[in-house]
Amino acid sequence: MKGSITTFGMPTEIISGPGAHNRIPEFLVPGKNTLLVTDKGLADSDIVLKVTSVLNGAGFPVKVASDITPNPDEETVNRLTAYLKENSIFQVVALGGGSPLDAAKAACAMVTNEGPLEDYQWNNKPFTKPPLLLIAVPTTAGTGSEVTGVAVITSRNAKKGIKKREIFPEIAVIDPELMVSLPGFLTATTGMDALTHAVEAYVGKNTHPITDSLAVSAIRLIGGNLRKVVENGSDLQARENMAMASTLAGIAMDQAGLGIVHSLSGPVCSFMHLAHGLANAVLLPFGMEYNLSARYKRFAVIAELLGGDTGGMKEEDAAKLSLKLVHRLLDDIGLSGELEKVRQAFKERKDLHVFGESAADMFLIRNNPRPASAEECTELFSIIAGG
Ligand SMILES: [Fe+2]
Numbered sequence: 001m002k003g004s005i006t007t008f009g010m011p012t013e014i015i016s017g018p019g020a021h022n023r024i025p026e027f028l029v030p031g032k033n034t035l036l037v038t039d040k041g042l043a044d045s046d047i048v049l050k051v052t053s054v055l056n057g058a059g060f061p062v063k064v065a066s067d068i069t070p071n072p073d074e075e076t077v078n079r080l081t082a083y084l085k086e087n088s089i090f091q092v093v094a095l096g097g098g099s100p101l102d103a104a105k106a107a108c109a110m111v112t113n114e115g116p117l118e119d120y121q122w123n124n125k126p127f128t129k130p131p132l133l134l135i136a137v138p139t140t141a142g143t144g145s146e147v148t149g150v151a152v153i154t155s156r157n158a159k160k161g162i163k164k165r166e167i168f169p170e171i172a173v174i175d176p177e178l179m180v181s182l183p184g185f186l187t188a189t190t191g192m193d194a195l196t197h198a199v200e201a202y203v204g205k206n207t208h209p210i211t212d213s214l215a216v217s218a219i220r221l222i223g224g225n226l227r228k229v230v231e232n233g234s235d236l237q238a239r240e241n242m243a244m245a246s247t248l249a250g251i252a253m254d255q256a257g258l259g260i261v262h263s264l265s266g267p268v269c270s271f272m273h274l275a276h277g278l279a280n281a282v283l284l285p286f287g288m289e290y291n292l293s294a295r296y297k298r299f300a301v302i303a304e305l306l307g308g309d310t311g312g313m314k315e316e317d318a319a320k321l322s323l324k325l326v327h328r329l330l331d332d333i334g335l336s337g338e339l340e341k342v343r344q345a346f347k348e349r350k351d352l353h354v355f356g357e358s359a360a361d362m363f364l365i366r367n368n369p370r371p372a373s374a375e376e377c378t379e380l381f382s383i384i385a386g387g
Pocket residue numbers: 143193196197262276280
């Protein structure tokens with residue numbers, strides 16, 4: 001350690017394991033209005049039914065709000081905030097991927113604090129009152145949103161995080177039983193998002209011994225389990241390991257920061273309407289290659305964590321092995337073809353310099369171990385297109 005003062009704070013209580021969703025009622029206040037927030041895709045699913053059955057059975061007659069759009073915007077949060085106020089909702093269970101969780105995190109704080117949202121998002125206005133009680137229940141092993149103090153909301157044509165202590169959910173319920181029905185493709189892309197969180201937190205500028213240990217555990221778990229869950233979604237032990245990896249990686253990236261991969265994926269998602277996890281999955285090995293020379297030692301560790309045999313190798317060669325292992329992982333989980341599609345799409349675009357400028361403008365890039373200008377980001381997009 002450098003000897004400087006550092007901070008680590010994660011106030012969310014984590015309840016995890018198969019069947020953990022049965023314990024949600026323990027954390028709710030009896031007799032108070034309860035809302036389940038989810039998205040349209042899940043609204044009629046068995047997953048929502050499982051959770052509402054548990055809540056209803058425990059004496060919480062729950063209403064369901066499912067009009068949460070992917071990449072939720074200000075309007076979605078304002079609509080949810082108004083609904084919470086009009087129905088005198090006291091407590092919220094947010095169920096799903098990052099979109100319903102982030103929308104609920106923002107709305108729960110906006111109910112008790114005077115608006116507008118953009119003051120908190122863009123002008124860093126502090127929340128002065130505690131948010132509504134929020135229980136976050138992820139159904140993917142990817143975003144880590146259940147343990148982060150940030151809500152990413154689309155505003156002014158950008159995805160912008162509201163990062164404050166009050167945004168952390170009070171409780172995270174992580175239940176692999178709610179993840180077994182996630183299709184293979186989504187399992188693969190969300191799992192790669194989690195890997196990207198762990199790698200970027202581990203090689204970034206703002207590393208910390210606590211986040212290092214979380215990131216290392218996450219990378220090892222993903223290396224050992226992502227192939228298994230993509231091949232057999234019903235493998236509950238592998239699902240549980242991936243769920244825990246996602247949570248560990250989520251805490252690590254929230255506390256330590258991200259880097260060039262998430263910065264490059266910002267414009268790719270906005271301009272090409274690619275899903276967040278998929279964009280990160282295909283960009284990860286290229287971001288790693290860009291950063292390699294700044295962190296040989298740490299990339300050599302990543303190679304070992306992903307199951308590589310680095311015995312007798314020079315550090316630089318061991319670091320390079322981590323790239324091969326990520327490409328092999330993409331291949332094994334069926335995403336190599338997606339990389340080829342992205343390459344092709346890049347080749348056909350004449351505006352990669354706009355992507356590069358936008359990536360270099362991202363706040364996240366400040367934590368990258370190697371500086372990256374707009375020209376360097378554009379060059380990286382061109383390298384991907386040319387490969
Ligand atoms: Fe991510």
